[in-house]
Amino acid sequence: MRRTALQCPSCRFHVKETTIRGSFRCPSCRADLRIPYSYTLKIELLSILFAPTALMAVGVKLYSFAFVFAILPTLLALYFIVGFLAFKLAPPALELVDNDFEESNQNHSP
Numbered sequence: 001m002r003r004t005a006l007q008c009p010s011c012r013f014h015v016k017e018t019t020i021r022g023s024f025r026c027p028s029c030r031a032d033l034r035i036p037y038s039y040t041l042k043i044e045l046l047s048i049l050f051a052p053t054a055l056m057a058v059g060v061k062l063y064s065f066a067f068v069f070a071i072l073p074t075l076l077a078l079y080f081i082v083g084f085l086a087f088k089l090a091p092p093a094l095e096l097v098d099n100d101f102e103e104s105n106q107n108h109s110p
Contacts (some may be wrong), residue, residue, distance in 0.1 A: 006094050008033060015094065023097050032097035039092040046086075047079040054078065 005014040013028035023034040051074045052067075060067050 006091055009094055009096055033094045034097050035092045036095050039086075040083075043083045043086050044079065046082050047075055050078050050082065051075045 005016075007013070008015055008026040008029060008031060010031040011026060011029040013026055015026060015033070023032055025031065026033055051071055055067060055070055055074055060070055
């Protein structure tokens, strides 16, 4: 599978996926970047929707005792699978981090 190339919105430098951890700096222009929250939210929602479907496909009834114990491991597995596939097939557009907003949130948090 080819490597996913993400572009810095500030300088258009191709950021390697191995450098992405939470918010990070562009290796070229040092701008603070992150993957948009909406992108990770979509992955979480897809995982939540697919988990019951996957369990029912293998024969676990929706209102059974086994369903209760199988849903969490299935959710976790699907979260990683869906996230990996989404990142490869539809990589996110990186966004600039608003440092003023981040600092004001850190100063007001308990």
